[in-house]
Amino acid sequence: MYKLIIEDDEGKTTVVPLIRDEITIGRKEGNTIRLTERNVSRRHAKLLKSNGSVFIEDLTSYNGIKVNGDRIAGRAPVNEGDRIQIGDYQLALKLDKATNVSGSAAAAPAIPSGAPAAEMGEQKTTPFIKENGAAPASILDLAPTVQTSIVPTTPPVSGNQEAPARLVVVSSNFAGQEFVLDKAAVVIGRTDENDVVINHRSISRHHAKIVRENGHHHIVDLQSANGVRVNGEEYGKVELRKGDHVDLGHVRLRFVSPGEDFIFDRDAQVVDVSGTKKSRAGLLAVLALVLVALAGGAFVLVKMTQKSSNGGSGEAVRPSGDTESAVARLLVDADRAMKSEDWEGAIVKCDEALKLDPAQELARDKRQRAEAERKNRQAYNSFVKAADGSPADYDSAAASYAEVAEDSVYRQKGSERYAQVKKQYLRGHLDSAKRAKAANKCEEARQHVEAALTVDEGNVEAQEILKTCGAVVKPVVKPAVTPERKPRPEKNPVVAATPAAKVKEKPPTEEPPPSQPNPMAEKLLQDAQDAYVHGQYANAIETAKKASKSEPLKAWRIIGAASCFLKDRSGALQAWNKLGPQERSFLKYVCSRNAITVP
Numbered sequence: 001m002y003k004l005i006i007e008d009d010e011g012k013t014t015v016v017p018l019i020r021d022e023i024t025i026g027r028k029e030g031n032t033i034r035l036t037e038r039n040v041s042r043r044h045a046k047l048l049k050s051n052g053s054v055f056i057e058d059l060t061s062y063n064g065i066k067v068n069g070d071r072i073a074g075r076a077p078v079n080e081g082d083r084i085q086i087g088d089y090q091l092a093l094k095l096d097k098a099t100n101v102s103g104s105a106a107a108a109p110a111i112p113s114g115a116p117a118a119e120m121g122e123q124k125t126t127p128f129i130k131e132n133g134a135a136p137a138s139i140l141d142l143a144p145t146v147q148t149s150i151v152p153t154t155p156p157v158s159g160n161q162e163a164p165a166r167l168v169v170v171s172s173n174f175a176g177q178e179f180v181l182d183k184a185a186v187v188i189g190r191t192d193e194n195d196v197v198i199n200h201r202s203i204s205r206h207h208a209k210i211v212r213e214n215g216h217h218h219i220v221d222l223q224s225a226n227g228v229r230v231n232g233e234e235y236g237k238v239e240l241r242k243g244d245h246v247d248l249g250h251v252r253l254r255f256v257s258p259g260e261d262f263i264f265d266r267d268a269q270v271v272d273v274s275g276t277k278k279s280r281a282g283l284l285a286v287l288a289l290v291l292v293a294l295a296g297g298a299f300v301l302v303k304m305t306q307k308s309s310n311g312g313s314g315e316a317v318r319p320s321g322d323t324e325s326a327v328a329r330l331l332v333d334a335d336r337a338m339k340s341e342d343w344e345g346a347i348v349k350c351d352e353a354l355k356l357d358p359a360q361e362l363a364r365d366k367r368q369r370a371e372a373e374r375k376n377r378q379a380y381n382s383f384v385k386a387a388d389g390s391p392a393d394y395d396s397a398a399a400s401y402a403e404v405a406e407d408s409v410y411r412q413k414g415s416e417r418y419a420q421v422k423k424q425y426l427r428g429h430l431d432s433a434k435r436a437k438a439a440n441k442c443e444e445a446r447q448h449v450e451a452a453l454t455v456d457e458g459n460v461e462a463q464e465i466l467k468t469c470g471a472v473v474k475p476v477v478k479p480a481v482t483p484e485r486k487p488r489p490e491k492n493p494v495v496a497a498t499p500a501a502k503v504k505e506k507p508p509t510e511e512p513p514p515s516q517p518n519p520m521a522e523k524l525l526q527d528a529q530d531a532y533v534h535g536q537y538a539n540a541i542e543t544a545k546k547a548s549k550s551e552p553l554k555a556w557r558i559i560g561a562a563s564c565f566l567k568d569r570s571g572a573l574q575a576w577n578k579l580g581p582q583e584r585s586f587l588k589y590v591c592s593r594n595a596i597t598v599p
Helices: 135-141 280-295 298-307 321-339 343-356 361-387 394-402 409-413 414-439 442-455 460-485 488-495 499-509 518-535 538-548 553-563 569-576 581-593
Strands: 002-007 012-017 022-026 047-050 053-056 073-076 085-088 089-095 167-169 178-181 185-189 210-213 217-219 228-230 237-240 245-248 251-256
Touching: 022 361, 022 488, 089 518, 217 228, 228 414, 298 518, 321 343, 321 361, 343 361, 361 394, 361 409, 361 414, 394 414, 409 414, 414 442, 442 460, 442 553, 442 569, 442 581, 518 538, 518 553, 538 553, 553 581, 569 581
Parallel strands: none
Antiparallel strands: 002 012, 002 089, 022 047, 047 053, 053 073, 085 089, 167 178, 167 251, 185 210, 210 217, 217 237, 228 245, 245 251
């Protein structure tokens, strides 16, 4: 049986047994293997097993697939020891030679057919090669039987100072030109007043700007006519990473990160991107072609009639040239609407395109993105309203920002404001927790600590408050219960003779009121809280349920919050129905942060 060894750009590996005849690889959820780096396409590749051989197929990905350094077209065979490159990932096949008694290959653990894809960005992995060059035995057994490691060793940059980042043109029109990004802000455009001048008609006068912030480079679209695309997707502002390809009109540039060993003649693959996105001149050409087609309408009608008379072939009907041109114009209009954040207009254009060509996948993808961004805009507006209110409502602002998707343009737009909101939000809850702890109100302190941990799970100050306050509560509870129960049998005979005294001493003879702390329940709740804080959510739920009869509100608050982190909406709803208004507010915030909706 073959195993697939996947190594990322940090040298960490994941091993996946190839127990299926067909395995899909890509960035989008639903792939058998999910590689989360941005230079991997949504549906990038497919691995196929047939008659003992293994093939890899490029699913028209943006950055392609290389086998032993050569880019493949379509499907290509791969063997043990071959080096496969997909984005920042290196893959290799390893034949598992372990056999059972009968001589057949030992069975690998099965992956259920409905199991989620393995996400390479979130797996805990082991370095493939140690720094001293010796590989651990368990990894060495899985390594391909080749003379070199999967990732070739990159020579270090000479000198003590790291070389600055660069942009290198890899499209055929200006191939090999390099631009050093040695300023905090570099403006790119067609005219001479820009820092980087690319004189091409598809480039706007001031097209884009690259900004260096805290050691990271971001590219910003300056309302250009043809937009900014990074690895095939359009952005208003996005961080650039090692190996990203940036399309400005019909010019493609590769981002070379600081200190990266990249040589154009050795590493670059020159491409022609004239058809990546239509410029205005290109659109005029399309319109001219449409007019020509309309002028020859009679000829087209005759041809269509002849094709109809030859029908019954069973072949799928392809959109006509006129339809394709109309769809192309609608998609360009949708892009413009999305660039101006007119999501409703973009949805309308995509719907019109889908009416003309229901199989148009690009229109469907754009519509989904516009629909998602429309919802993200609502959450962003709520965030801004709460953050800029008088007074500011930092709790509502944090909850609203958590509802904005990670890949949304509004996430980036609100990031700086959210950093301020988060700081104020944490300070407010931590100060409240300290005051509550000083007043021995540990339950109130825990509520504020939990709120702080929802936006900063590793906050040391919050965990310290929780730990010290929990230590104070336990010795206070026991003396409050024990002394009043012990003397009760001795006082009753004396109290019976005096009615006034009887009334006065009556409370000790009764059972403790429901609100009085139960030492056993407190201990369980403390254990459940500790498990929750340390991310042991299943354990937290199980422990809290044992205390739910004695301390229902406290227990169900923990159960609900832990359920949200486990993506268990039914468990969160069950907790919601058992909580009061204050606890529901907290639960709603925690769930929204984990993309779970509760009433």
